[in-house]
Amino acid sequence: MIAPALIIALAAVILVWFGISRGLTPLSELQAEIAARSLLDLSPVPEEHAPIEVRLVIASLNNLLRGLAASIDGQQRFLANAAHQLRTPLAGLQTQVEIALRNDMSTELRGVLEQVLAATQRAAHIANQLLALARAEPGSQYLMAHQNINLADLIESIIGSWLHRASVKKIDLGFEISAAHISGDPFLIGELIANLIDNAIRYTHSNGYITVRCYQDGGVVLEVEDNGMGIPESQREKVLERFYRVDGSPGNGCGLGLAIVQEIVRQHGAELMIATPDNGMGTRIVIRFPRAA
Ligand SMILES: Nc1ncnc2c1ncn2[C@@H]1O[C@H](COP(=O)(O)OP(=O)(O)OP(=O)(O)O)[C@@H](O)[C@H]1O
Ligand SMILES: [Mg+2]
Structure with a gap:
């Protein structure tokens, strides 16, 4: 009698084990799906294949994700609108101070006005950088374009506007370009290149x-x-964070340039690497994009 009882008990254990692991498979699949998500993906978790018992949990989770997405969206809109609203009065203020500076005045007053002008220019720069960041973030209210861009043409059209600033510092600004096609947003890629050239000019000594x-x-x-x-x-790694500047960096940057670049790189499925040029001095920023189809 012991042998059949043992066999029945063993069969029961195997059946229970098989039943439980089979029953839990959809849960493990759900867990794998949530674990594989990117931090930026707030789309709802699919409910269809989940067992009835966990559908309510998924529905609550999806409600939470929807609320979170709406709140992030609201914050992004607020940031973009605030930066946009700030730009107009700051541009007006800057023009007025520039006009005032054309008049005769005491050296003391001129010094004060020059400081007001510098502060206004800095505030306008921060507003511009915040607006660029809001535009580059995922889920921004500006839809990202997916156009075929030849980087060579884009660089050629942008570089002219930087030659003056480079020549003031006696920096030799040049390019080595060959046809290179990516799929992306020309405005954002232009912003990316502009931030990298701006940094290179700012943080390179004269005659560089x-x-x-x-x-x-x-x-x-x-x-x-x-x-x-x-x-x-x-x-x-730290320089890619928002508002981070290396201690003692010259100029009055606000630490947003490389954060904007990193955001645009992510949006285009590209990768960014900060390296040292072969001669061992300076900075080489390398961005690798997937090739346009
Ligand atoms: N080409 C470079 N050479 C040396 N240091 C650099 C270079 N690019 C960036 N950095 C360093 O990284 C920091 C962050 O750069 P980032 O462009 O994010 O901010 P920023 O230039 O200070 O301000 P912003 O670009 O918003 O005006 C800079 O403060 C600087 O110290
Ligand atoms: Mg910068």
Whole structure:
């Protein structure tokens, strides 16, 4: 009698084990799906394949995700609108101070007005950077375009507007470009290149050089290289954070440029790397895009 009882008990254990693991499979699939999501993906979790018992949990989770997405969206809109609203009065203020400075006045008053002008220019720069960041963020109210862009043409059309600033610092600003096609938003990619060139000019000493490069291999590569002060290895991740500046950085930047660049890189499924040029001095920012279909 013991042998059949043992066999029945063993069969019961196997059946229960098989039943439970089979019953839990949809839960493990759900867990794998949630774990594989990117932090930026707030779309609802599909309910159809889940067992009835957990559908209510998924429905509550989806409600929470919807609320979170709406709240992030609201904050982004607020930021974009606030930055946009600030730009007009700041531009007006800047013009008025510039007009005032054309008149005769005491040296003391001129000094004060020059400081007001510098502060206004800085505030306008921050408002512009905040607006660019709001535009580059995922889920921004501005829909991202997916156009075929030849980086070579874009660089050629942008670089002219930087030559004057580079020549004031006696920096040799040049480019090495060959046809390189990506799919993306021309406004955002223009913003990305402008921020990289702005940094290269700001953080490179007089008589330095800057090279903007693009080429196509397995993917598409955009590089901005300078022989300036360089970014220490320990700071290379931190400089991508918002409002982070390396201690003692010259100029009056606000620490948003590379955060904007990083956001645009993400939106285009690209990768950013901060390296040192082959001669061991300066900074080389390398961005690798997927090739346009
Ligand atoms: N080409 C570069 N060479 C040396 N240091 C750089 C370079 N680019 C960026 N950095 C460093 O990284 C920091 C962050 O750069 P980021 O562009 O984000 O901010 P910023 O230039 O200070 O301000 P913003 O661009 O918003 O006006 C800078 O403060 C600077 O110290
Ligand atoms: Mg910058």
